[in-house]
Amino acid sequence: MWIMLDFILNGSPLGDAHHVTEHVVSPEGSKLQTSLSPSKTDWIGQRKAKPIRILLPRSLRWMENLPPDFQPRQTSETFPRIANALAALSSAPEELTSYLDDLLVDNRGRRQGFPVRVLSELYALRAYYATLHS
Numbered sequence: 072m073w074i075m076l077d078f079i080l081n082g083s084p085l086g087d088a089h090h091v092t093e094h095v096v097s098p099e100g101s102k103l104q105t106s107l108s109p110s111k112t113d114w115i116g117q118r119k120a121k122p123i124r125i126l127l128p129r130s131l132r133w134m135e136n137l138p139p140d141f142q143p144r145q146t147s148e149t150f151p152r153i154a155n156a157l158a159a160l161s162s163a164p165e166e167l168t169s170y171l172d173d174l175l176v177d178n179r180g181r182r183q184g185f186p187v188r189v190l191s192e193l194y195a196l197r198a199y200y201a202t203l204h205s
């Protein structure tokens with residue numbers, strides 16, 4: 072218990088789950104209240120990275136290996152992060168299909184929608200993977 076308290080009090084980095092006030096019982100039985108919320112500036116460099124906004128080489132290779140009618144060219148030009156995600160999921164057909172379904176069905180009610188060409192490519196790609204893995 073004291074090792075954990077020493078770890079906390081000496082300013083070691085804590086995860087987001089520790090942004091609370093914790094009650095620690097000392098050996099004498101009295102409660103110590105310790106604030107575990109580091110300042111917000113401590114987390115600037117540890118935020119989740121933003122998605123890459125360029126088409127990755129592996130995504131281009133994946134796309135080139137698809138039949139020409141199913142290559143999402145407009146999608147990769149307009150939304151490279153989506154093409155990168157599709158390429159990354161291509162080895163897991165169920166996850167890829169789920170991702171495509173999430174893209175094509177607006178469950179949140181706030182999406183603007185895709186351009187017609189991108190939408191048709193996504194539907195074609197979903198149909199292509201459905202025939203491969205049905």
